[in-house]
Amino acid sequence: MATPLLNQTTVEEKLIWYGLVLSYPMYVLGALYVWGSVLGWLMLALVILRCWVDGRADYGPVPLIVWLWVTAMALMLVALIVAHIDWQLGLAKTIKSTIGWAKGWALLALFLLLGAVLPFRLALLTRGTCIVAAQSIILALISLVAVALGWSGEIYLSPLKAIGGPGYEFFTVRWFALNLETGLPRWSFFAPWAPAAGLMSCICLVICWQEQNPRWRALGIIGTAVMCLLCQSRAGWVLFAGLIPLLVLFGRAISPSMLLVAAIATVVMMLSSQWLFEHGNDAYQHIKDSRPDSTRVRSALADIALQRWQAEAPIWGHGIVERGPKMVEYMPIGTHHSWYGLLFVKGAVGALALALPLAITVIYLLVDAFRSAVSRTALLLALTLVGYSFFENLEILVYLFWPALLWIGAALNPLKTNALQKVAY
Template identity: 40%
Template structure:
């Protein structure tokens, strides 16, 4: 039984496994941005069918109940749509822009609820995703030499932009087969692999490392972790390096909070923090300054985009936002206001209510998985995924990249489903 644990057994698992395994070919033809939303809504249709069939007499295949945290995500992402409509109405943006933004919601915010829903209700086994992520890591290692030598042997930065762009409606970055980019100012190469830009590749690399670490087969685990590390390191993403250092130890500590020796270790650490606190604050300030100066231009633009977003949110659209993204001035190189930051972006586009619509599900999910992580390994993995989303919400717009990091969302849903099954088994055992 254990030998087949990683093999897809249900239609939903087969679809998920196929989409992960075909990541590189889909990237080459520009299909990733299309396949992500199509998969999310297909799985949602399968959830609806499973729930409908469960209500028919004599049906044996009972779907899992929807966990409370997943319901909160569904409510939050549905609220995003209503807020969007109100924002469009407030600024008289017209039916055309409203329809376009609604389609954008379906390809972004909606997926952040649909994939966890599928993972929970369709009972997707995490082992299937772990193995497929490891396969993706192996394929990444095979492709890696081509990417690394490309800037030094004269290969073009951009292979092509897929004609599938006409179906997506997003910018060309999402459909471009890009071998590398040259860092402005430094003149050094930087890689984004199958992501639309380098920091996004770093985010996917972190997710791959954390998921591959749960694979029991040492060979596949090694390939998965190595492939994920390659994505994270060669993307040269500062946030990816922070996430790799911080998230795994944090989850490890949370999972052992109920053990007396953890508190024994923590006590002198807390005491030391109290004594050396001022010194540590100074060191942290220095580290932050060095972190920002590593790419001074990037940090400057990000900070300016944030200031513009907050100022215009406060003065123009406090509750429901502006409804649409707007490009900033020359100061920020005409980048979209609030980009590179989910919270600033939400304040500008969807106002304070939009911030609540994301913050509440994140907080509820974090709390629920922290409580479960002490007794359940799947909950620990789900917690790691939520921590990645939380950390990257300060460096990326989560809704834009949902089509890419969706396996992490499925794992979050599966963590709740498996925890519920374990709880039910314990209850039946005690009874």
């Protein structure tokens, strides 16, 4: 599967490469959630081992923004523990939630750290992502046959569910899922649910666009388009369509003034993605018809989360998500939105712990985009995550979009971006 250009010269590069290209095999085994959650800690252990045994010091220095992320995600753990104490949730739930933190929020900072310090080539990310996207085309074709033959969408529930995780969706292997409102098939590909596949289609589009091999680049972009179309995520459609002209513009030699206008337009588009999403539903009724009750449920979940956050736990939050009432189809309060979820679960402390480093990262990449193609790509990746944070809980999907965090981490290290600018990555 690897070409001479992509021969992995270090263990770190091997882990990155196989972590990507084995995404679908791991998904078929029902092990992708475990695989993605362990990968970051495995690479960190390797860094620590090399420093201890070999005395290697060529991993640093760690950029200040990355240290800010590490500190902020540690603060998330503090908020979690304080909330569990406040609400007397008990030691067992505290331990369980801490493990969840290690597989979620902690990985945000961890993959950024690894991207900033590990010696790896971005070509591994571009080619590996193209391979995953191309495999999505194959899955789509096979699953369309499954739909035509009337097969069940779900194949099996992996026994690895016994390990524990956010829900059975993370261990369910399926050809497709059924939209309960319309009865029509809806594809989630290797993600736990269809909107998460929409996020991954946008992330993969940005990375595949940077591939140097025309054939793999074309296959990757086609694969991401197939993912975005079949997942039927309205947020995914809006962001995917907005990314294409920006990728075309960012890939050209443009003046600083044009780049500034494009960057500002990108920020405005991503930050207003929720507004575009809602008003796009009103303007295009056929898009809304794909899930007629979705907006109502999301709005109700947001209202409940905000009301209970303000009234019950404004500083440290409730510590855990809670099952919602019938009006939201019993969906957990604190889901479907990173910011409302943070306010409900970790209070104002948790929301600030994400908002501050995320804002500083976007500002840094916006400034550095004037000189660095690596940072321009990282800016689009970061803003895609910002846009999708209004529709998904990012922390439980880190095991999927970790390649984007590695790229952003690399862009946050000026020494690394300077080196990468000199080679065709």
